[in-house]
Amino acid sequence: MTEVLLIRDLGKRFGGVTALHNVNLSVGEGEIVSLLGDNGAGKSTLMNVICGAVRADEGSVTVDGEELTSLTDAKRLGVGVVYQDLALAPHLSVTENLFLGNEHTHGWGIRRLNRKRMAKEARDAIEALGISTLRDVRLPVGRLSGGQRQVLAVARAMNWAKRVILLDEPTAALGPKQVGIVLDSIRKAADQGIGVILVSHDIPNVLKLSHRIVILRHGTVIEDVRPDGRTVAEVVTKMVGDE
Amino acid sequence: METTQTKPVVTAGPKETGKASGAGKPAAARGRRLSVTSLLGNRVAQVLTVEIALIIMFGFLSGGTAFFSDTNVRNMILTAAQVVLLGVAQAILMSAGQIDISQGAVVILSSVFGGKVMIAMSGSAPEAVAITVGLLVCVVTGITVGLINGFLVGRMGINSLVATLGMLSVASGVAAVVTKGTNIFGLPSGLQSGFGFAQIAGIPAPTLLMAVVVGVIWYFYRRTSWGTHVLAVGSNRLAASRVGIPTARKIAGVFVLSAFVCGISGFIDLARYSTTDISGHTNDAMASIAGALIGGTSLTGGGISFVGTIAGSLLAIILQSGLVIINLSPFYQTIAVGVLLIIAVSLDKLRRR
Ligand SMILES: Nc1ncnc2c1ncn2[C@@H]1O[C@H](COP(=O)(O)OP(=O)(O)OP(=O)(O)O)[C@@H](O)[C@H]1O
Numbered sequence: 001m002t003e004v005l006l007i008r009d010l011g012k013r014f015g016g017v018t019a020l021h022n023v024n025l026s027v028g029e030g031e032i033v034s035l036l037g038d039n040g041a042g043k044s045t046l047m048n049v050i051c052g053a054v055r056a057d058e059g060s061v062t063v064d065g066e067e068l069t070s071l072t073d074a075k076r077l078g079v080g081v082v083y084q085d086l087a088l089a090p091h092l093s094v095t096e097n098l099f100l101g102n103e104h105t106h107g108w109g110i111r112r113l114n115r116k117r118m119a120k121e122a123r124d125a126i127e128a129l130g131i132s133t134l135r136d137v138r139l140p141v142g143r144l145s146g147g148q149r150q151v152l153a154v155a156r157a158m159n160w161a162k163r164v165i166l167l168d169e170p171t172a173a174l175g176p177k178q179v180g181i182v183l184d185s186i187r188k189a190a191d192q193g194i195g196v197i198l199v200s201h202d203i204p205n206v207l208k209l210s211h212r213i214v215i216l217r218h219g220t221v222i223e224d225v226r227p228d229g230r231t232v233a234e235v236v237t238k239m240v241g242d243e
Numbered sequence: 244m245e246t247t248q249t250k251p252v253v254t255a256g257p258k259e260t261g262k263a264s265g266a267g268k269p270a271a272a273r274g275r276r277l278s279v280t281s282l283l284g285n286r287v288a289q290v291l292t293v294e295i296a297l298i299i300m301f302g303f304l305s306g307g308t309a310f311f312s313d314t315n316v317r318n319m320i321l322t323a324a325q326v327v328l329l330g331v332a333q334a335i336l337m338s339a340g341q342i343d344i345s346q347g348a349v350v351i352l353s354s355v356f357g358g359k360v361m362i363a364m365s366g367s368a369p370e371a372v373a374i375t376v377g378l379l380v381c382v383v384t385g386i387t388v389g390l391i392n393g394f395l396v397g398r399m400g401i402n403s404l405v406a407t408l409g410m411l412s413v414a415s416g417v418a419a420v421v422t423k424g425t426n427i428f429g430l431p432s433g434l435q436s437g438f439g440f441a442q443i444a445g446i447p448a449p450t451l452l453m454a455v456v457v458g459v460i461w462y463f464y465r466r467t468s469w470g471t472h473v474l475a476v477g478s479n480r481l482a483a484s485r486v487g488i489p490t491a492r493k494i495a496g497v498f499v500l501s502a503f504v505c506g507i508s509g510f511i512d513l514a515r516y517s518t519t520d521i522s523g524h525t526n527d528a529m530a531s532i533a534g535a536l537i538g539g540t541s542l543t544g545g546g547i548s549f550v551g552t553i554a555g556s557l558l559a560i561i562l563q564s565g566l567v568i569i570n571l572s573p574f575y576q577t578i579a580v581g582v583l584l585i586i587a588v589s590l591d592k593l594r595r596r
């Protein structure tokens with residue numbers, strides 16, 4: 001399997017707190033890697049470093065062999081992200097959020113927004129993710145429910161992701177039906193050869209979906225295994241340690 | 244179009260209300276309706292209604308002629324050139340969650356620099372050249388100040404109120420030092436006759452200049468990704484930066500825009516009065532903020548109304564000139580604008596309930 005994402009000797013401190021220490025990880029094309037760990041283990045920090053939102057103190061992140069150190073690199077290299085806080089602009093519409101920083105434009109010289117095309121694609125993307133309660137893509141995101149926002153963030157990440165998609169608890173606020181749809185779309189993305197890193201506390205689904213599970217404790221990787229045959233109880237014990 | 248990006252909590256234009264009540268209904272039932280209730284709920288319509296009432300009242304009280312006299316109407320339209328320019332720039336800053344209270348001082352500073360250069364050149368260079376260079380100096384002065392404001396707020400992360408308060412003080416201080424506290428005289432006469440008092444198709448030239456500048460700004464804001472990105476910065480700066488928008492640069496950009504229109508306004512000042520007004524303009528920034536607020540743009544960012552800002556800016560002008568015409572102290576104007584501002588903002592609060 002070709003490696004799409006490679007993380008080497010990553011370290012990150014926040015003042016006195018060591019959030020990440022000596023993290024090594026690789027994700028292959030079409031591989032779904034789940035990142036597990038207790039609260040504060042460093043999962044979000046790792047995701048933020050991988051997508052260039054946070055700068056590492058040590059180590060490197062490469063996508064298809066090219067180094068990634070900033071959000072612009074991430075954009076260029078085709079990395080899509082669902083942040084734990086979603087990173088949506090509440091006053092902007094569903095469509096505007098979906099294409100924020102990545103707008104379709106037309107015309108020479110002055111690049112005019114192609115609002116028609118964006119609205120159409122937004123409707124399609126929302127439909128594909130099956131939120132039947134969200135009909136109007138012109139609605140400001142501030143008026144959406146928590147779950148609708150989460151699906152929108154997933155749709156945006158899918159839109160950006162050409163090579164890698166990072167999802168930090170993308171199903172935390174979702175109902176069971178919606179969880180199924182989002183997990184399906186993650187699987188579909190992987191089938192197209194996109195490398196996936198998923199952070200989730202939904203361990204039963206993680207065990208079913210992932211090709212590998214990586215357990216983070218106190219900022220270091222303590223397990224990097226296939227999920228086959230593991231039980232939820234085993235994984236939880238690993239995650240929290242012996243306490 | 245106008246309300247699509249406006250803050251949901253602030254506007255309930257025909258389109259917004261339609262969306263709010265009809266989100267779950269089939270598309271056909273939603274449509275755009277222009278009923279009386281939706282019109283009254285629309286901020287632009289409210290402001291225009293007040294303005295028309297005021298115009299009728301002042302026209303009536305001044306005996307039907309003085310308020311509608313050519314001179315008065317022309318003066319109001321001329322004043323609008325400067326007020327609307329600053330108002331629109333202020334509204335854009337507010338849509339990014341920023342504010343610029345140094346506008347008046349920048350108007351003065353650019354008029355002082357531009358004026359000095361025009362006077363210095365008028366002996367040696369042709370008048371038209373001196374005036375053109377003067378305009379450039381006004382604009383460059385503004386842009387320079389804007390770059391400093393933008394750096395302080397965008398890059399250094401200083402609160403915009405604090406940074407532009409400092410700039411207000413510095414710019415007016417520099418203007419006073421350069422002029423030794425007295426206004427500049429002896430500007431090329433063609434400046435006033437050829438531009439300040441000139442009319443094209445019956446419209447004062449400075450007002451036409453304003454219309455062109457505002458039109459261009461408006462076009463770029465609505466038609467290119469720039470406007471969306473500015474709104475995103477005002478709505479959630481972290482989210483904007485995470486999708487790769489250079490937020491510091493966007494913020495710096497809107498401060499440069501604000502100071503740029505101040506430069507143009509400084510040039511219009513010179514052209515209208517053939518002198519500077521170094522002790523004036525103290526209320527310019529407050530007026531532009533009030534105009535934008537009355538028009539439905541909020542201070543917290545994420546929304547803007549261009550039409551509202553223009554309508555809101557005109558309100559103060561109508562009040563001022565009307566009160567003068569009916570021989571009431573123009574001081575009542577500030578009271579009236581203050582009251583209307585408070586009413587407008589209270590309506591927004593009530594609607595949010
Ligand atoms: N911006 C920051 N400044 C200071 N400390 C931080 C910052 N971000 C994270 N940390 C610290 O780094 C550690 C790891 O945090 P992180 O958010 O990565 O955990 P997590 O595994 O995502 O937890 P959760 O499951 O609760 O989301 C924590 O101790 C946290 O306090």
Ligand SMILES: [Mg+2]
Nearest residue numbers: 043044045084
């Ligand atoms: Mg986290």
